[in-house]
Amino acid sequence: MPKQPPYIRRRNFNEVALGYTEEMAVEEASRCLDCKKPLCVDGCPVEINIPGFIREIARNNFAEAIKVLKEKNCLPAVCGRVCPQEEQCEIRCILGKKGEPVAVGRLERFAAEWQALQSEMVMPVIKEKTGKKVAVIGSGPAGITVAGDLILAGHDVTMFEALHEPGGVLTYGIPEFRLPGKVVNREINYLCKLGVKLVCNYVVGKTKSLKKMLDEYDAVFLGTGAGLPWFMEIPGENLNGVYSANEYLTRVNLMRGFMYPKTYTPVIRHKRVAVVGGGNVAMDCARTAMRLGAEEVYIVYRRSQTELPARLEEFENAEEEGVIFHFLTLPEKLIGDENGWLQEIECSKMELGEPDQSGRRRPIRIDGSEFRMKMDACIVAIGNSPNPIIPSTTKELEVSKKGTIVVDESTNKTSMDRVWAGGDIVTGAATVILAMGAGRKAARAMQEYLMKSQ
Amino acid sequence: MFEIIERKMIVPNLHLLVVHAPDIVDEIQPGQFVIIHAGEGSERIPLSAADWNHEDGTLTIVFMEVGTSTGKLAMLKPGDFIPTVVGPLGKPTEIENFGTVVCIGGCFGIASIFPTVKALKEKGNTVITIVEGRSKNLLYWEKKLADYSDKLINITRDGSYGYKGHVNKAEDIIRETGIKPDRIIANGCMTLSYKTTQEYSHYNVPVMVMLNTIMIDGTGMCGVCRCTVDGRMRFACVDGPEFDGRLVDWEELAKRRKQYVGEEAFLVHHSGCGGI
Ligand SMILES: Cc1cc2nc3c(=O)[nH]c(=O)nc-3n(C[C@H](O)[C@H](O)[C@H](O)COP(=O)(O)OP(=O)(O)OC[C@H]3O[C@@H](n4cnc5c(N)ncnc54)[C@H](O)[C@@H]3O)c2cc1C
Ligand SMILES: Cc1cc2nc3c(=O)[nH]c(=O)nc-3n(C[C@H](O)[C@H](O)[C@H](O)COP(=O)(O)OP(=O)(O)OC[C@H]3O[C@@H](n4cnc5c(N)ncnc54)[C@H](O)[C@@H]3O)c2cc1C
Ligand code: SF4
Numbered sequence: 160m161p162k163q164p165p166y167i168r169r170r171n172f173n174e175v176a177l178g179y180t181e182e183m184a185v186e187e188a189s190r191c192l193d194c195k196k197p198l199c200v201d202g203c204p205v206e207i208n209i210p211g212f213i214r215e216i217a218r219n220n221f222a223e224a225i226k227v228l229k230e231k232n233c234l235p236a237v238c239g240r241v242c243p244q245e246e247q248c249e250i251r252c253i254l255g256k257k258g259e260p261v262a263v264g265r266l267e268r269f270a271a272e273w274q275a276l277q278s279e280m281v282m283p284v285i286k287e288k289t290g291k292k293v294a295v296i297g298s299g300p301a302g303i304t305v306a307g308d309l310i311l312a313g314h315d316v317t318m319f320e321a322l323h324e325p326g327g328v329l330t331y332g333i334p335e336f337r338l339p340g341k342v343v344n345r346e347i348n349y350l351c352k353l354g355v356k357l358v359c360n361y362v363v364g365k366t367k368s369l370k371k372m373l374d375e376y377d378a379v380f381l382g383t384g385a386g387l388p389w390f391m392e393i394p395g396e397n398l399n400g401v402y403s404a405n406e407y408l409t410r411v412n413l414m415r416g417f418m419y420p421k422t423y424t425p426v427i428r429h430k431r432v433a434v435v436g437g438g439n440v441a442m443d444c445a446r447t448a449m450r451l452g453a454e455e456v457y458i459v460y461r462r463s464q465t466e467l468p469a470r471l472e473e474f475e476n477a478e479e480e481g482v483i484f485h486f487l488t489l490p491e492k493l494i495g496d497e498n499g500w501l502q503e504i505e506c507s508k509m510e511l512g513e514p515d516q517s518g519r520r521r522p523i524r525i526d527g528s529e530f531r532m533k534m535d536a537c538i539v540a541i542g543n544s545p546n547p548i549i550p551s552t553t554k555e556l557e558v559s560k561k562g563t564i565v566v567d568e569s570t571n572k573t574s575m576d577r578v579w580a581g582g583d584i585v586t587g588a589a590t591v592i593l594a595m596g597a598g599r600k601a602a603r604a605m606q607e608y609l610m611k612s613q
Numbered sequence: 614m615f616e617i618i619e620r621k622m623i624v625p626n627l628h629l630l631v632v633h634a635p636d637i638v639d640e641i642q643p644g645q646f647v648i649i650h651a652g653e654g655s656e657r658i659p660l661s662a663a664d665w666n667h668e669d670g671t672l673t674i675v676f677m678e679v680g681t682s683t684g685k686l687a688m689l690k691p692g693d694f695i696p697t698v699v700g701p702l703g704k705p706t707e708i709e710n711f712g713t714v715v716c717i718g719g720c721f722g723i724a725s726i727f728p729t730v731k732a733l734k735e736k737g738n739t740v741i742t743i744v745e746g747r748s749k750n751l752l753y754w755e756k757k758l759a760d761y762s763d764k765l766i767n768i769t770r771d772g773s774y775g776y777k778g779h780v781n782k783a784e785d786i787i788r789e790t791g792i793k794p795d796r797i798i799a800n801g802c803m804t805l806s807y808k809t810t811q812e813y814s815h816y817n818v819p820v821m822v823m824l825n826t827i828m829i830d831g832t833g834m835c836g837v838c839r840c841t842v843d844g845r846m847r848f849a850c851v852d853g854p855e856f857d858g859r860l861v862d863w864e865e866l867a868k869r870r871k872q873y874v875g876e877e878a879f880l881v882h883h884s885g886c887g888g889i
């Protein structure tokens with residue numbers, strides 16, 4: 160798939176991937192063997208009929224292709240861009256045994272983009288109104304899925320969002336160059352056209368308690384995602400120039416800081432930036448810093464490249480754009496000047512020991528290996544705890560020690576009557592597609608409950 | 614969308630804003646704040662609730678015009694709409710029968726301390742309210758505060774009204790009158806919070822001050838509002854904004870507050886205490 164060349168894209172916020180042309184898509188789709196027992200489908204958390212939609216693309220039936228996709232996945236334009244296909248469907252593709260697997264994600268993205276360009280939008284059939292009222296809390300992928308499924312079932316659906324724009328991480332976290340805001344807006348607008356009412360600036364648990372919501376709604380879904388960012392608990396983390404990944408990305412994405420000073424939320428254009436962590440979030444921060452004009456951007460990760468949790472594609476993109484990787488390196492101390500601005504970070508070198516609980520080899524500090532790097536910004540991208548607002552204001556809701564909401568595995572029902580939950584708030588940080596899968600499961604159980612109850 | 618009911622300048626550079634926000638008013642308690650975002654391109658800024666009316670669902674805020682976002686708010690007219698007023702956020706001020714409570718307000722804090730003064734009085738406390746400003750023309754809401762205070766003390770830097778001095782002056786007055794405070798609560802700029810902490814720590818009672826940190830989401834998601842209290846990292850938007858000033862790392866806080874001073878072309882108005 161064509162991409163913007165690294166030396167150009169590293170300084171702009173336009174989408175990196177340019178997408179297939181129709182000819183390219185048909186050609187790629189024609190490689191698919193249409194296996195009798197397609198292994199790729201086993202790898203897909205929502206069991207998309209992969210050979211089915213690819214077959215339609217190969218036959219130039221793009222409208223059919225999108226129909227097949229949408230049977231299982233309501234956000235193909237998003238998933239085609241951000242799903243880790245290389246560990247889900249593509250890794251299992253039979254063609255991958257000898258050569259390149261079929262580019263499932265790129266074809267998915269193609270079909271979704273093709274549909275977006277059509278002037279006529281085919282609206283699905285909405286079931287007869289049931290008169291039942293559903294509240295969806297949080298407008299990330301989990302909430303979007305539940306809202307989409309239940310509006311089609313004929314219920315009256317309202318989606319509440321704490322921030323001033325909907326989309327959850329898709330809007331405030333994942334940067335424009337990987338998932339353009341217009342793609343997310345399109346999906347939200349589609350939901351609104353179907354009749355979903357969207358209420359932004361509404362923090363359930365603060366603006367209104369969950370209990371009071373239950374007086375007004377027959378069923379409630381909680382898809383509130385991540386909460387407080389973790390820090391490393393090392394000296395100097397409150398120095399100026401030290402950010403959580405959430406803060407950095409929120410300033411740039413949600414608050415449109417990439418257009419500052421045309422917009423008002425300030426974003427400082429740091430010159431030497433270290434990002435701590437090795438996931439997608441860390442890659443996004445590093446690549447964002449690069450686009451804001453940094454001279455040198457480092458990823459500091461305590462394990463080796465083999466353990467890097469980020470998607471391979473994003474790691475490669477980052478590397479091509481000039482991000483420098485310091486593997487087996489652990490920050491120990493952040494050092495500032497007299498005005499409280501970050502100047503240097505002190506790190507230790509690590510080596511890998513025995514595997515730990517996660518099955519990955521545990522990094523061990525090499526004594527006496529400390530070294531310092533001059534930095535004027537450090538972005539901490541080591542994860543978040545689950546969003547605490549609703550649990551902390553709703554005693555009846557059972558939560559785990561980690562702060563995630565406890566649900567029944569087969570229905571995603573919480574300990575509270577008429578309340579379901581799914582997505583990162585249940586699993587901890589995961590993926591878009593898993594959040595959507597959880598939303599779908601919950602929606603099915605909610606639908607069953609709503610149709611049974613009077 | 615939230616309708617603006619009223620907006621007027623009450624003293625130089627301080628504006629009163631009344632906005633229709635019935636759901637927030639239903640739940641709000643003293644010491645809490647809202648985040649306002651005046652539209653595409655604006656910042657999200659935290660502003661404290663100064664008063665509210667359950668009957669018509671209106672929320673009153675008093676803000677100082679210091680920069681771009683507050684500047685935008687200062688141009689609103691009745692009938693205008695703003696897209697974002699979200700809240701109530703933060704932990705409410707603890708309201709108990711403590712005995713004697715000294716409530717201190719400066720700048721916008723003269724207004725935001727009002728709900729606390731009222732609630733404490735209604736709980737049966739003896740409430741000593743102290744308001745301070747640079748000059749007489751910067752004080753406001755005297756009657757409103759006096760109605761719920763056992764004693765209202767005015768202090769001006771230039772001596773044009775009440776006592777002459779700063780918050781430390783009030784400490785002299787309190788000592789002279791033999792009042793023994795069981796709790797001290799202060800609202801206003803950082804300078805006021807810091808000075809209050811310094812002057813009142815010797816009473817060995819909690820000195821609860823509002824920390825005026827930079828915020829974005831106000832829901833604990835971004836971490837920009839972090840500060841060190843009692844040696845621990847706390848987030849002002851969810852763990853505060855009120856903390857016992859005796860436990861706050863003030864030096865760090867002051868430095869963090871200046872993060873964007875160089876970035877933003879802002880106007881400094883010396884209308885209050887001179888601090889930001
Ligand atoms: C920078 C970054 C990059 C990522 N990259 C990828 C990727 O490439 N591929 C991938 O698959 N996954 C990726 N992820 C992970 C993925 O985005 C998340 O797993 C997914 O968004 C979780 O969806 P969710 O619906 O559970 O919650 P979220 O997307 O977190 O949405 C929750 C929403 O609920 C709102 N909310 C919270 N509390 C309340 C309340 N009390 N009242 C009202 N609203 C509330 C929040 O404001 C938020 O908008 C990435 C995550 C980040 C942060
Ligand atoms: C919990 C809380 C409650 C508050 N309540 C009130 C209130 O009731 N009335 C009131 O007038 N003010 C209040 N403030 C302060 C108010 O939020 C800031 O004055 C406002 O954000 C400045 O925005 P601006 O765009 O107009 O100024 P800017 O152009 O952003 O900046 C002007 C100056 O203010 C500093 N600044 C920037 N952002 C903030 C910020 N979020 N907080 C503090 N300083 C900042 C800048 O460094 C600069 O020096 C409160 C702050 C907090 C944290
Ligand atoms: S495994 Fe590969 S070749 Fe087989 S159906 Fe799936 S994508 Fe096509």
Ligand code: FES
Pocket residue numbers: 827828829830831832833834835836837838839848849850851
């Ligand atoms: S303002 Fe973002 S965590 Fe407090």
